[in-house]
Amino acid sequence: MTKTLTHEFVKGLWKEVPPLRLVLGLCPTLAVTKTVENGIGMGVATAFVLVCSNILVSALRNIIPHQVRIACFIIIIAAFVTVAELLMQAYTYPLFLSLGIFIPLIVVNCVILGRAEAFAYKNGVMLSLADGLGMGVGFTLSLAALGAVRELLGANNLTIWTTTTSVIGLQEIFGPSFQPFTFMVEAPGAFVSLGLLLCLMNLVGD
Amino acid sequence: MSDFIVLAISCIFTNNILLAQYLGNCPFLGTSKKMETAIGMSMAVIFVTVLAGIITWITETWILKPFGLEYLRTVAFILVIASLVQFVELFLKKSIPGLYAGLGIFLPLITTNCAIMGIALLNISAEYTFMQALVASFAYAVGFGLALILFAGVRERILLARVPKPLEDSSIGLITAGIISLAFFAFKGMV
Numbered sequence: 001m002t003k004t005l006t007h008e009f010v011k012g013l014w015k016e017v018p019p020l021r022l023v024l025g026l027c028p029t030l031a032v033t034k035t036v037e038n039g040i041g042m043g044v045a046t047a048f049v050l051v052c053s054n055i056l057v058s059a060l061r062n063i064i065p066h067q068v069r070i071a072c073f074i075i076i077i078a079a080f081v082t083v084a085e086l087l088m089q090a091y092t093y094p095l096f097l098s099l100g101i102f103i104p105l106i107v108v109n110c111v112i113l114g115r116a117e118a119f120a121y122k123n124g125v126m127l128s129l130a131d132g133l134g135m136g137v138g139f140t141l142s143l144a145a146l147g148a149v150r151e152l153l154g155a156n157n158l159t160i161w162t163t164t165t166s167v168i169g170l171q172e173i174f175g176p177s178f179q180p181f182t183f184m185v186e187a188p189g190a191f192v193s194l195g196l197l198l199c200l201m202n203l204v205g206d
Numbered sequence: 207m208s209d210f211i212v213l214a215i216s217c218i219f220t221n222n223i224l225l226a227q228y229l230g231n232c233p234f235l236g237t238s239k240k241m242e243t244a245i246g247m248s249m250a251v252i253f254v255t256v257l258a259g260i261i262t263w264i265t266e267t268w269i270l271k272p273f274g275l276e277y278l279r280t281v282a283f284i285l286v287i288a289s290l291v292q293f294v295e296l297f298l299k300k301s302i303p304g305l306y307a308g309l310g311i312f313l314p315l316i317t318t319n320c321a322i323m324g325i326a327l328l329n330i331s332a333e334y335t336f337m338q339a340l341v342a343s344f345a346y347a348v349g350f351g352l353a354l355i356l357f358a359g360v361r362e363r364i365l366l367a368r369v370p371k372p373l374e375d376s377s378i379g380l381i382t383a384g385i386i387s388l389a390f391f392a393f394k395g396m397v
Contacts, residue, residue: 115237191384
């Protein structure tokens, strides 16, 4: 297998898409996908941290001693999570509130530590950038897809973006007489819809 | 006293860390294939969560708050938890080898278990006192263990059943978790 930039980017989009194929990073996947908006917001924040930490880990890979590498990765990741947290608090405050403790919890997202250990520590900066970007986009798309299913069935809406004054998105897609499944926006719906999505991915195959 | 009992019940059942707050799902799916590993993981989580709950509470109240460093909470907590896990591992290996043999392989996994970090953050955001934080950490961890062991029991039975190919492994696991979560949902009205 040749290591090209496009190859590393594309594998994150389908073949190794984190929550659905690698079954990693499930907590944010389940917790924040009540709406499409939260899913995308969480995905973008995670992708930001993933890309930045991949670049820095790969740039410092010859300096970081092998024995304490995990501790170093965690500090690098925690620093970028703090950056993301402060940026979101400043610019996207409603999203910051609705994601709550799941923003600081990006630090323990196993996708990020997993990529630092399995990829960035062994490869060059450009390859790690492509890998992080691919995984980040794949993660965002899966969260958005799961969010779309749950919000559509659970609330009959599709919210793309909420500002302080207006909501961008589609309301009452199935018409006003549709009775939403409250089940879907609660915890059980999250588990069941992710399980069915995994099943769908297995059916479609590589 | 009754306040603490209500808090404990709400943390174990109504706000179950796995099934209602969605924290700690990776070890939930990863270590639930066998009953033994599920029990080992639950014990390790209870042990570390209580210690981490105490230490992060102290870090927040005595160090971060007085110096106005709340924005460093993420970095501080993850460092405290990571070093705590390392320390506990070394301590057990040296002093209580029997317990180490039981919990050993699960300890390194715990650093990236979002339940531990999540519980520490939940204690802070709920503004608990020291005793409340202690009770809540313990109760959340017991809730984690309860859900994990229940789930492992169900999953051992699924291994014997014929499952359609695309649904195998994680997929059927998640759907089962959804059904157990629905059962826990019934506790909503309790507290």
